[in-house]
Amino acid sequence: MKIERAMWLHEQHELLLEELCELSGLSEAELRELVDYGVLAPIDSHAQHWTFSADRLIVARSARRLRKDFDLDPHGVALAVALLERVHDLEAELRDLRAKLPGGGAE
Amino acid sequence: MKYKDYYGVMGVDRKASAEEIKNAYRKLARKYHPDVSKERDAEEKFKELGEAYETLRDPEKRAAYDQLGSHRPGQEFRPPPGWEQQFGGGSFSFDDIDLGDLFAGLAGGMHRARRGGGKVPVPGEDYEVTAHITLEEAYRGTEVDLELTVPEYDERGFPRRVRHAFKARIPKGATDGQRLRLPGKGGKGLNGGRGGDLYLNIALHPHRLFRVSGHDLFLDLPLAPWEAVLGTSVQVSTLGGSVRLKVPPGTHAGRQLRLAGRGLPKPHAGAGDLFAIVQIVVPTVTSERERALFKELAEASTFNPRGHFEQEAAK
Numbered sequence: 001m002k003i004e005r006a007m008w009l010h011e012q013h014e015l016l017l018e019e020l021c022e023l024s025g026l027s028e029a030e031l032r033e034l035v036d037y038g039v040l041a042p043i044d045s046h047a048q049h050w051t052f053s054a055d056r057l058i059v060a061r062s063a064r065r066l067r068k069d070f071d072l073d074p075h076g077v078a079l080a081v082a083l084l085e086r087v088h089d090l091e092a093e094l095r096d097l098r099a100k101l102p103g104g105g106a107e
Numbered sequence: 108m109k110y111k112d113y114y115g116v117m118g119v120d121r122k123a124s125a126e127e128i129k130n131a132y133r134k135l136a137r138k139y140h141p142d143v144s145k146e147r148d149a150e151e152k153f154k155e156l157g158e159a160y161e162t163l164r165d166p167e168k169r170a171a172y173d174q175l176g177s178h179r180p181g182q183e184f185r186p187p188p189g190w191e192q193q194f195g196g197g198s199f200s201f202d203d204i205d206l207g208d209l210f211a212g213l214a215g216g217m218h219r220a221r222r223g224g225g226k227v228p229v230p231g232e233d234y235e236v237t238a239h240i241t242l243e244e245a246y247r248g249t250e251v252d253l254e255l256t257v258p259e260y261d262e263r264g265f266p267r268r269v270r271h272a273f274k275a276r277i278p279k280g281a282t283d284g285q286r287l288r289l290p291g292k293g294g295k296g297l298n299g300g301r302g303g304d305l306y307l308n309i310a311l312h313p314h315r316l317f318r319v320s321g322h323d324l325f326l327d328l329p330l331a332p333w334e335a336v337l338g339t340s341v342q343v344s345t346l347g348g349s350v351r352l353k354v355p356p357g358t359h360a361g362r363q364l365r366l367a368g369r370g371l372p373k374p375h376a377g378a379g380d381l382f383a384i385v386q387i388v389v390p391t392v393t394s395e396r397e398r399a400l401f402k403e404l405a406e407a408s409t410f411n412p413r414g415h416f417e418q419e420a421a422k
Binding site for chain 2: 002007008009023055057061062065069084096103
């Protein structure tokens, strides 16, 4: 059986704006709007051709799903994505604190 | 063909208005949307909900669905004769067809045909699966067996469920929550559209010894009181084999002793660290001789672990 190679989605890989559009299913206008609303940031916003960290694809895909599934306008998408990112950060912090507790915090 | 109770999934009456259906969808979507929900089976429940809503929100699809009558969910049934004609298709076998695929594919074809539609390339659907791997597998890199059942449409737009089984290589460097992308391994594109992608979400099984935070690992290191006072050298397990760790004299509980680079490897270069967290443990059963020695120590020692309590009380 052929073995498929998986590709990393983390900050050391970069995606072009066009690639991010194709893979997330968002149009270029929608992506630029998400950048305007601060949901996504290109690596260098002054660059002529925007590139993004590959992990931003996860955020862009989530934004597209939220917009479509909840019928959200760009403001709503920006708010939902910002809150979700905060939840993820807090969950990561909680995992980190649990890992540092003797016994993993279990009694 | 197996019956699916879309009204039941949405928890609405068969006579529900479009507004009631929309409200029911919004309420359930907030509960089960995979980006938002922490419910078990959220992904599966949301898929069922989406399928039900896509059919019931569209008056034409809803009318076609209503003509199928009401059956028990999962019950084998046959649509009334000629039912498929309204989709603009010829007659075909309903065996093994998924009702949701039928509405998604045929109704799409119906709308495209009405618009006089040409053959617009449609990209295949993306899928997400969680790969549960052990910490040892993440450390070394591993292969996982994946299986995906996706709808594929023939040139007339008739759906068939096709099973794809393949192996995927997860390179070393993965950790909990990491995402990987398998290009082209999702659903098949239509009219020359590109294949969808498969997204892998890495989930690590809990480990007997190590706890994970990013690429760092944490391990409890129990020490006897005298080991903590006098210092010692102990054998510690790491994912790459045992190493000796020097415990300096006067090590207190909670101190983190770092073993640099002994955590999980990072995707490109380097590795996280392993932290041994000191715990002072005491024997629960002691011999007479041990108790005598502890008593002697208690009498000889001037150490006061609660000196700061007394200073506080004296203020």
